Each structure stands twice: as C-alpha cells, then as structure tokens.
Amino acid sequence: MPDRHPLLYARKHVRFGWWTLLVFLALGLVLETLHGFKIRMYLDVSNETRRLMWTLAHAHGALLGLVHIIFGLCLRTMPELCRGNIGLASSSLMGASLLLPGGFFLGGVAFYSGDPGLGITLAPVGAAMLAIAVYVMARATARVHLKKESDDGRKK
C-alpha cells in the first residue's frame, strides 16, 4: 500500500476530531439539560446505569475528539511518524471513536437494572482498538526518537 501523505492523515483526523468534539460536547449540553430540568428518565436512581453510561459516552467521545486533533497535529509536526503503520493507527482510532462512546451510549439506552444493555459489548472492542492505535503511535514516536539520536551521532 503506498504511503499516504502525512498531511492527508493530519487533515482527516483534525477534521474528524473537531466534529467529534462538537457532537460529544453537544451531548454534554443535552445531559446538563436533563440535569437542569430534573428529567427522571436520566436522574432517577433506577436510571443510574443510564446516567453512568451516557456520562461515560460524553467523556470518552469528547476526549477521543481531542485525541484525534492531537493525532493530526503530531502528524503535522512529526511527518516521520507516517513511516510506521500509520494506516492501522488511523483506522483503529477511528473505530475506537465510534465504538467506545457509541457502546456506552447504547448501553444506557436500554439496560438491566445495574447492568448496561447489550450495546455495551461495543465498548471493549473500541477500547481494544484505541489501545492498538496508541501502541502503534507509541512505537512510531520511539522510532523517530531513535532515528534522531542516530542522526545526531553521525553528525558528530
């Protein structure tokens, strides 16, 4: 597979990150509204699971939005990162951003008393994808760092 230009990845993730941030900050506003108007389907103790799940969806979604933006900025500042398996990192991060907050959200739509609904099964898959993306990026940054040090050694 031909290497994609880092800018393409960067642009895609920055754009996705801002839109994700918008969606999940909007969800935060909705949740605040539910608090403000004391909506029982969200605030009753019997709906505690829903409240927890949707709060987690909001928090994970917003944070993942920020991760996308940082991911994009990293690619802009460190184009060498693209020499790693950046395609895998990118798609894993995309998948995590859909499955992790989505799983939490669906887990709170229908639930079983103290247990979230079956939608929650998406969350661990998303978490695994996030872990893969982070691992790939961590390895890529380590390579860049090592390469820089060896380049510096040659100059001396």
Next chain:
Amino acid sequence: MKWRLVYHDSVPDQSSRHLSSAPVIAVLVAWMALCVAAVNSRPRVMPEAEVENRPNQLAEDGFVSSDACQTCHPAEYESWYSSFHRTMTQVALPGTVQADFNDVTVPEVPGRPMRLERRGDEFWAEFDDPGWESPGAEQNRPRITRQVVMITGSHYQQIYWYATGHDRGLNVIPGVFLLDDQRWVSRSAVVLHPPGQSVATLDGHWNAICVACHTTSPKTKFDTPFRSKPFDQQTIDTTTTEFGIACEACHGPGGDHARANRDPFRRYLSHLSAGSDSSIIQPALLNPKRSSQVCGQCHSVWEFYNPSDERVANWEGFPYRPGDELTDTRFIAQPMQNRREPMLQKFLAEDTEFVRGSFWADGMIRVSGREYNGLIDSPCFRDATEPEKTLSCFSCHAMHQSPDDPRSLETWAATHQVSSPGSGDEACVQCHATIESDVRAHSNHPVESSGSRCYNCHMPYTSYGLLKAIRSHTVSSPSVAETIDVGRPNACNLCHLDKTLAWTGNALYDWYGTPPPALSEDESMVAASLLWMLKGDAGLRALTAWNLGWQPAQEASGTSWMVPHLAELMNDPYEAVRYIAYRSLRTLPGYTAFNYDYLAAQRERVGRVLPALQEWRASTVSRQRREPELLVDTDGTLRTDVMRELFDLRDNRPLFLRE
C-alpha cells in the same frame, strides 16, 4: 513547505531549576499538611466490630447485608432505603435521633423527670433506675445515667434504647418521642394499657424479643434462656446481619447470589432468559401462600414449637428462610383455627389474656403488626385453590415501588407501600369481575363514593395499633350479628356512625337478604357508635373515636353531633383513648386549633374540655341534629340520663392490646 523536527537540546542551568522547583515543593508540602489535618480533624467512627455496648452487625452464614445489593439493584435499593422497614432499627446518631436531647427535661415519665443531654455526637439520659427493687420509699430509687445507643421506629414514634453496661444488653428509656406531635410522653401513654399499671421494662428485652423482627437475620445469643437467671448473671452477645428489615429478610441470604453474579456472562444470560435467578429467592415469584409467609415471619402472632427450638435459634439464628414453609418452624396462633391445640392452650394457661389482648372473641386479629394472621383467615386466601386467584400480601402491597407509580417515594412509603395509587379495588376485581361490571348493584352506594370501595366494607378499621385504627386484614362482609356476638364494629356502622344497628340490619336484609338478628332496645334505638363509646371496652372506644375522625365517615354521618361524645372520651381513663379522641376532635370544624393535653391531670383536662362543650351547646351546631338515636332530645338537649345508664354498663375489664 518542509516539515522538520525541532528538539530543545540545551541543558537548563541546575541552580535555576532548583529555584523554580522550590515554590512547587512548598505548595506540595502545604497541600499534604492540609490533607493530614483534614483527616485528623474528622471524628473517628468506631468500627462496628469494636462496638461492645450494644448488639452489633455481623454478616455471616451466607448473609452479606444490603451494601452488597446496592450496585446491581439501585432502584430496589432506593425504594427499600426510603421505606420504614429500613429505619425500624437504627443506631442512635445525630442523623437518626429525631427528638431533642439538648438539655431537655421530660416530666411526663413515671417518677422523677428524665433529663436528656447531648455529649458531642452521643445521646445520654438520666432517669430513675427501673431495675431497683428494694422495698422502701419511692424517693429512694436511685438515678442512673446511660448512653442511648439504639432507636426503634421512625414513622410515628421513636423508642430509645440505652446500653445497660452489661455485655450487649439494652433496655428502654422511660420516655417515647411522638413524631407527629413532636413531644415526649411516657411509654405507657403510647400503648392501649390499663391505667395505673406500669409498662414493663426489662434489661435485655430488645436482645431477646425485639431483635427477632426489627433486624435482619439476628442471633440473640443469651447463654441461658432470657429471664431464666438474673440479667447480670447472663452473658449476652447479640448479633444481627443488619439493623432494620433489609433485603435479606425477604430474599434470604444473598452471599451465593452475589458471588455467582460476579460472572458477567451469567448475568447477561439471566437478563436475556425469561426464567428467574435460582441463586436468590424472589418472594413475588413464590406461590401466593409462600410469598405471604415471607411477610408473615414477622407480621404474625407466632411462637417456637418448643424451648429447644428457641435455644437453637438463639445460637444459630432463626431457621426460617424465605421460600420455606413457615409453619415448619413456627406455631402461628390462629384462635379461629387452632384454639384447641396444645400450643395455644399452653399460652392461655400461662397468660389468660393472651387471646383477648390480640384477638377479637371470634379469633380475628385486632392489633396492628399481625396482618398475616388476618390474611390467612380470609376466604380469599384460606379457601383459594388456584395461585392466580389467591389473595396475598402482594395483591395490595409492593416492597419496591413500581417504575410506573407516579407517587413520590416518600408518599409510597408513608401509605403503607400499597402498590396501586388508584382506587385500591384492583386486587379484588381480579377475581370479582362481575361486581366490577356493576359496582352499584353490589354496593348499593354511588360508584365513585367511599361506600363503593371494596376495602371500606370488607376491610374496615377494626384493628388497633400505634395510637390509631388500622384496617382489618381479614376480608369479611359486614354483619350485625357478628357485632352483637363478638363486639367487633361492623363496616356499615363505622362509616354511618349516626345510625343504629337496627338500621344496618334492615339495610343488609333489604340488599343482601341477611336475616337481621334480634336486638336489644338500646341496639335498636341508639346509634351504634354511641353504644361502643359508652359501653365498649377501651379497645372499642379507641376504634370508634378514631373512626369519628375518619373523613369518609364524617361525610356520611355529619359531624355536628360528635363534640360531646369525643369530649367525653377525652376524659377516658385510658390515655390512648384520650389521645385518639383529641385528634379526632381536632378534625371537626372549629376545633382544629383546640388545645388540650391528653396526659394532663384530670382536673386540668376537664378544665379544657368543659368550656368547649359549653361552647358547642350554645352554638347552633348542637341543634342541627335533634335525633333520639344520637341521644339528643327534640329540644336540642343531650339525653344525659340515657348516657349515664349506658355508661354504667361499660365493659371496664382491664385491657392491654399487644400491638
């Protein structure tokens, strides 16, 4: 545009790094010092296992306490938490004690006044030593000062228990706090009890008796049977899984259930399958008779079959578990069914007032807290053969509020956890659908009126407890003959308080063909409620006085004639009767602010009541009903001569109702 990496390779000056980190370290040290100070300033809460002066909570034998249930069952936990079952027994803490203990003197108690004080978060009481038995002048009775450590009740009254200082033994302080009235009264003033007789207070009473039903899975742990030796020669190590009636009182021990459900796959399989979880008992899924026994383990008059069973329970806990057959391990006193059985005969031999103190003459329960006794004598339970057509506790009550219930949790809890916020007829019409299709034809009352509510006619307020009347939990039909034979008021005359038994007898004959019984002249000529108030025993007087304050009865009977009769009961020798009569009087127009103390000396009480009576006589209200059955002459004067005659026939046998 070319992208390149830029690294900051310069090494910062060491001395400037030290300078810049100094404020950070200072802030960290200050923060840590604040944390230490905050932790040290918190009052130390003594771990439960270290408490030695009262029974303690110890989850064992597969019990795990409600803490383990909360995470997975938040809604159920919340509704239980709001219920008065949870707060039946509490440790005395600033958040649980509702009475004022700040240097309060309580003169209402027997003997010298009780003094109360707060010592930080502790509650202390000084009072006459109830255990002093030396002969001699009462003024020599020593005073004792004890720490209040436990509380019973949180709905109508709070009873406070003090640490006796001997092992974990508790006894009760001489005053009780009435929550509605926000006042202290003596213990004898909250039970229907013969005047002049003291209410027994025994060291260890809570440990031996109350613990059985006011806590979850208790072990009394007396080394010898209660009262078999002097209290201070016994060792008492009472423990219980949890104070109050908690989850495991009804669901059984939850340890296995909690352990099994740590497995998420098991949980989701259980969620997705239609079956119930076999690792725990769900009372609502038991057959109606077994499910009602879960409530009946406490809401009944029961006893162990023999003393050795009691000794086993003393050490190992009570053997009954939800789902078991209750009568395998307990004898349920049912005078209607088992009056001739040796167990009941034994009780009667030991205590001749055993039946009269708890049951009507025909064996129907007459005190509160024993509703299971009432249920099992109901034909809808006793004669039912199909589970789906069997009346059970859950037909009317819910231990956890339904998500569809629009009432607040507080309202649901305060209205006896009845499951339906609607008319309440739902439980009955499940089987009696033909009546529902034409209510008027059956009840002979307007469909929407209180006279068409099933429970007003078939479960009238004929039981007594907690200074009020409660509904009979034996479903029965109104009967004048029963009133004559047993002395129990019938539903018709508890609502139509201004009518005679003859009036009721004729109505029941006309409507249902019930033959009217032979009646005496009084029974034919005088309103039934007046007969009960003038001639009845203290229990009957208390019930009638309460029903005079019951709104549907006031609407059916009018209230203008009630004042002199309630005024009369406000000078009754029984404190409980006076209390109830006063509360009913305050429901009458013009008397809502009437001030009177049911515990005041007779002279003072008469001094309060007489002007009210004179005011009523002088008013036009007194002349609204000039009816002989209400003992009012055509000229508007009271028939005091007849009242006196009836009063002379009063059942004055001492009565102690064992609620």
